[in-house]
Amino acid sequence: MSAPLPQVRGTYQFGAALKDLVWFRAGGVAEVLFRPADADDLAAFFAGKPAGVPITIIGVGSNLLVRDGGIPGVVIRLPAAFGKVEVDGLRVRAGAAALDSAVARKAADAGIAGFEFLRGVPGTIGGALRMNAGCYGSEVKDIFVEATAIDGQGKKHVLSAADMGFVYRKSGVPKDFVFVEAVFEGHGDEPAAVRTRMEELLARREITQPIGAKTGGSTFKNPPGAHAWKLIEDAGCRGLKIGDAMVSDVHCNFLINLGNATAAEIEALGEEVRRRVKETSGIDLEWEIKRVGVAGGES
Missing domain, CATH: 3.30.43.10 (Uridine Diphospho-n-acetylenolpyruvylglucosamine Reductase, domain 2)
Incomplete structure (x- = not known):
């Protein structure tokens, strides 16, 4: 540099x-x-x-x-240091580095419902805010109150739901904003009832997703009125491999590293899946996984 x-x-x-x-x-x-x-x-x-x-x-x-x-x-x-989680009434204040699952467990222990879905969302609160993460019918926008971010000039911003511009798997916040914390709000319920629902969601995830594999989670966004996994399966891509990268045979919308896959192999496999889905359905799948950096050999 x-x-x-x-x-x-x-x-x-x-x-x-x-x-x-x-x-x-x-x-x-x-x-x-x-x-x-x-x-x-x-x-x-x-x-x-x-x-x-x-x-x-x-x-x-x-x-x-x-x-x-x-x-x-x-x-x-x-x-x-950015991973602290605090509860105040029905509100949860979470640092951007807090794991989504940790926030869900903290809410459950406090008898706050509405956070159960976060138990099944991999990653941190910062990423969840950026992509309006969700699963099983719930999204971050459903519990969001406000977020604090630092912009590329070092200025602090406190963002409302309107400022966030949440849509499906995306927020409208400028790319140079770095989230540092957020406040969420749920509704009261018995801790045992919240934990039960949370564990039911987790059990469902463990059955239907390749838990424990080297993966990046859901690879493609669901197109309007369709499910990405079904389009991928119908295109004959279940179990498809390029090198050590494979389309999961547990859930077709997951790409997995069988051991020594390069990033190039994983990305090439994703693009081949997109090509086959386009060929069979006419639908262009949009990547949900964020791809960053330069290809090997570039400078």
């Missing part, structure tokens, strides 16, 4: 391997990996960073494919 980075209280790691930080267990390195100490440190970094330095935000990598050529510029990953 030609220009010096600003002094921070967090840490910089140069040439940081990312494959162990993403669920696919594939991909290249980060030119620089930055873990801020707190929200003020993150804001100071943005305010002082050199112009033109590319910034990429990652969480726990549950819905992310890092290409083999790695990610140029600075990759920001919020550490555990």
